[in-house]
Amino acid sequence: MRFNLWRTMTRKRLILFGLLSAAIACAALTTYWYNRPTTLTFAVGPAGSEAARLIDALRVALIRERSSVRIRLVNSDTPSDSAAKIAREDVDLAIVRSDVSFPATAVALAIWQRNPVVLAAPTSSGIERWTDLSGRTLGVVGRGIGFNSRLIETILRxxxxxxxxxxxxxxxxxxxxxxxxxxxxxxxxxxGPVATKPVADAMAGLVRETADGRVSLVPIREAEAIAERVPVLEAAEVVAGSFGSNPPRPAESYPTLSVLHYLVARRSITDAAASELTQQLFTLRPTLATQHPSAFRIEVPETEKGSAVQVHPGALAYLTGEQKSFVELYSDYIYILIFGLSLGGSALAGIIGYFGWGRREPVPGHLPEVLQLLRQARGSDDPELLDEIGSRADDIFVESIESSKLPGFDSSLFSTLMLALDRLNATLADRRRALAMYGEDEDEPDNQSSLAAAPLASAGRG
Structure with a gap:
């Protein structure tokens, strides 16, 4: 019986250990699956440009911070190339210009930079308005020359x-x-941004070749009205002294138009990935700006409903402070899973109980032996055998008491065994009593014969 109890206890421990190991493995797998880094492809270029260097620095920073989002750079030659790649869903992220065909499958994460339109001419040229450009030759500076030329044509019209x-x-x-x-x-x-090197070099060359450095910066006074008519443009302002402070150039701030670069993502990327990338972008911006000052040009996009460019829901949740935790995001799935496990477990238990699968018969222990001893005691007239049966009954009682301290003890079987032992001891007592009475009955006739012979002996002596 002790061996059976030990075997049962060992089996239960192994089952418990297996279930615990399975639970730990499932938890570890779930944690890894949820926290595994998500790699997003990023179309950026041309190689070596300011934007490409900044994105590469962001890539390294995300690895250093062990972010759940990583980026992989994909080379792109022009803004239209980037827009085409994300429109075909070849990449997950890109930097596109608002005046280039904006991909229908893309939504914004951030404003990458604002590119104001600056028209400059030597004061001696007499160009004071955009209308004075008719019949003149206009040089256009900036990357993506074809797009810049089309933008200038729009402003001229x-x-x-x-x-x-x-x-x-x-x-x-x-x-x-x-x-x-x-x-x-x-x-x-x-x-382009007035602080960038291409714009600064172009303006420096113009000032250098102009008599006394006298350069006129021509405003677009109807900038707000034009921006209303051309949604891809927005009104902007060139701040006084943007191109030099001695003398200040321009002498005072003036209005102009601007075209925006957006950091966009495919609509299909998860809200969690978009939210994490947006959060890391604005969190790391001060650190990135120490090596790449252009990082400070990254801005929060418009989050109001009806804005010109739609913001990704994941980025919007971070920007508006409505990020949801893991439990909030997947609470419905968690409740359904708990309900399903509970219902499935109950159904499985019912099926197992109905068919009796896995049911184990209780180990009888010493009970069959006690019943056999009971039969022997009832049919025995041998006092020595009864003594042996009584001694064995005492041993079984002691072993059963010791086994009651072991784990997996069956109290109902123990109660039955105690009843059987009580019955065996009662039977032994009855048999011993019966044998004792039978012995007295055999001795009584001998005593009566002795008493009858005594008077006869007395008469003979007389």
């Missing part, structure tokens, strides 16, 4: 100037001084 009346030529930033010195252009347009 908004001013009532036919684009065909203005000759637009491409100018590289470091060629600005030469083209003005040779008289190849009359005015210059830059489209």
């Amino acid at each position: 908004e001013h009532g100037v036919q684009p065909a009346s203005v000759k637009i030529v491409d100018v590289l930033p470091w060629e600005t001084g030469d083209v003005f010195r040779k008289g190849l252009v009359h005015a210059l347009v830059t489209i």
